[in-house]
Amino acid sequence: MKNRIKKILFYILITIMPVIICGYLYVNKIVENELLQQKNAAKWTGSIHQKQWDAFMNKTVTSLNILSISIETNKESMKNVEKMLRKVVNGEPAYGGLYLLDNTGNTIIGSANTYDHISINLNYASYIKEAIKTKDMVISNQQEILNNGQKVIGLAKPVIKDNGQLDFILVAYLRTDYLLNIMKIITPNDDIAIINANGEILLSMNDYISSQTNSISVPIDRLPWHIKVGIQDINKKQLIEKSLLFIIFCLMCAHLLYLLLQLYLFKKRSHLEKKQNEIQKLELVGNLAASSAHEIRNPLTGIKGLIQLLSEKYQSKEDQLYFSIIQTEITRINEIVSQFLILGKPTAQKKQTVDLQLIIHELKPLIISEGNLNNVECHFTIPEKKIPIVCTADQMKQVILNITKNAFEAMSSSGTLTFTIFEAAGKVTISIEDSGIGISPSQLKKLFQPFYTSKDTGTGLGLIVCKRIIQSFHGEIYISSKENIGTKVEIILPVAL
Numbered sequence: 001m002k003n004r005i006k007k008i009l010f011y012i013l014i015t016i017m018p019v020i021i022c023g024y025l026y027v028n029k030i031v032e033n034e035l036l037q038q039k040n041a042a043k044w045t046g047s048i049h050q051k052q053w054d055a056f057m058n059k060t061v062t063s064l065n066i067l068s069i070s071i072e073t074n075k076e077s078m079k080n081v082e083k084m085l086r087k088v089v090n091g092e093p094a095y096g097g098l099y100l101l102d103n104t105g106n107t108i109i110g111s112a113n114t115y116d117h118i119s120i121n122l123n124y125a126s127y128i129k130e131a132i133k134t135k136d137m138v139i140s141n142q143q144e145i146l147n148n149g150q151k152v153i154g155l156a157k158p159v160i161k162d163n164g165q166l167d168f169i170l171v172a173y174l175r176t177d178y179l180l181n182i183m184k185i186i187t188p189n190d191d192i193a194i195i196n197a198n199g200e201i202l203l204s205m206n207d208y209i210s211s212q213t214n215s216i217s218v219p220i221d222r223l224p225w226h227i228k229v230g231i232q233d234i235n236k237k238q239l240i241e242k243s244l245l246f247i248i249f250c251l252m253c254a255h256l257l258y259l260l261l262q263l264y265l266f267k268k269r270s271h272l273e274k275k276q277n278e279i280q281k282l283e284l285v286g287n288l289a290a291s292s293a294h295e296i297r298n299p300l301t302g303i304k305g306l307i308q309l310l311s312e313k314y315q316s317k318e319d320q321l322y323f324s325i326i327q328t329e330i331t332r333i334n335e336i337v338s339q340f341l342i343l344g345k346p347t348a349q350k351k352q353t354v355d356l357q358l359i360i361h362e363l364k365p366l367i368i369s370e371g372n373l374n375n376v377e378c379h380f381t382i383p384e385k386k387i388p389i390v391c392t393a394d395q396m397k398q399v400i401l402n403i404t405k406n407a408f409e410a411m412s413s414s415g416t417l418t419f420t421i422f423e424a425a426g427k428v429t430i431s432i433e434d435s436g437i438g439i440s441p442s443q444l445k446k447l448f449q450p451f452y453t454s455k456d457t458g459t460g461l462g463l464i465v466c467k468r469i470i471q472s473f474h475g476e477i478y479i480s481s482k483e484n485i486g487t488k489v490e491i492i493l494p495v496a497l
Contacts, residue, residue, distance in 0.1 A: 034235075046218035071100065081109060082109040135160060139155045195226050216229055352392075363400055367401075390494075403432050
């Protein structure tokens with residue numbers, strides 16, 4: 001039950017939680033990006049309409065300036081001025097009407113036929129009063145509705161005499177429907193409003209924009225107004241589609257990662273179990289050796305003595321051959337029992353600090369002699385200084401002789417054995433390299449397995465005995481090999497302080 005809960009928690013931790021976190025971060029990111037894009041789009045729209053309004057107001061101001069000059073020139077004949085006003089209105093669709101007021105705000109003439117020169121008082125309009133007061137052009141802050149129902153925005157342009165006194169006021173009504181049509185032509189789908197100086201909506205297109213709506217504002221240069229552009233809502237359908245695709249992709253990646261981790265853990269578990277099995281196997285062999293080695297050796301000693309006596313009694317060549325074979329096999333059994341003892345208790349002998357250089361020099365004649373018998377050339381590179389290590393000298397010699405013996409056996413006819421010692425970073429490395437037949441990768445993996453051997457007469461305990469001895473000296477042993485090139489054995493030991 002506990003293992004099942006652990007597996008479920010591991011699955012949630014590796015797959016579900018990362019997907020939730022990544023999905024949340026991804027959705028937040030794309031929402032931020034979408035909002036930024038919509039905001040930039042709204043700013044761009046606002047800047048386009050700002051330029052359009054600025055251009056329109058510049059054109060209107062220029063037209064009214066020219067018209068005011070013409071009125072000053074023709075003010076003696078108001079009929080001509082009236083005709084001129086009507087002509088301008090008929091030629092410019094932006095105008096809903098043009099009216100000429102005296103300096104007190106009373107209507108003198110206008111472009112609409114309904115006036116018939118009847119004096120109409122417009123001085124109630126605040127923008128008219130402000131234009132009279134400031135002698136500067138003023139635009140209305142509110143929409144007005146003409147008699148024909150047309151919505152307009154008034155614009156008052158003072159006509160000044162040469163002496164600087166106010167002569168007339170030229171009032172132009174700008175058609176709001178015309179202004180809206182221009183705005184719709186430029187950006188038909190955007191939510192836009194023109195806000196006056198009091199924060200009130202003068203014009204709006206598409207959805208109504210309130211002060212609470214998510215929007216951006218762009219000021220109009222020549223007017224105390226600003227353009228308010230609504231920021232479009234995020235496309236939820238597109239957001240959901242993108243999020244689902246990303247979550248599916250994350251789920252696939254998370255499950256792939258989960259499977260890879262499961263595979264890794266399985267291999268690690270298998271390797272650990274295999275290692276534990278090897279340790280248990282060695283412990284079993286060690287326990288067996290410790291309990292039965294002496295019991296095996298005692299009868300072997302008696303058998304060996306009796307065979308010696310029989311060999312003295314029976315002197316025929318055939319008998320002597322049999323006795324020699326028996327003696328050889330008894331010796332072999334003794335060697336196996338000795339290896340069992342080392343496997344069971346590799347640190348039985350007392351360790352002490354010895355000079356590695358001295359050990360090698362003692363073994364050097366034996367190695368060279370063995371090399372001569374096998375037609376192998378031996379090369380030694382040994383430092384002249386002392387190299388102190390903590391070990392058992394006899395066991396260290398056993399390891400080196402065992403490895404060199406394997407090297408000679410790998411070079412059947414001739415070859416080269418290179419023996420190198422070097423010291424670095426508080427450790428000494430003994431490198432024994434041969435030019436023999438090499439070892440295949442599959443065999444290389446099994447070299448330190450108990451009872452594995454590629455020899456016809458091997459026990460499969462030699463290398464593992466060497467490894468146990470080196471590990472008892474707090475060292476490590478590594479073997480690398482290439483087929484038909486040779487094998488290299490490296491023994492790394494700590495240098496005694």
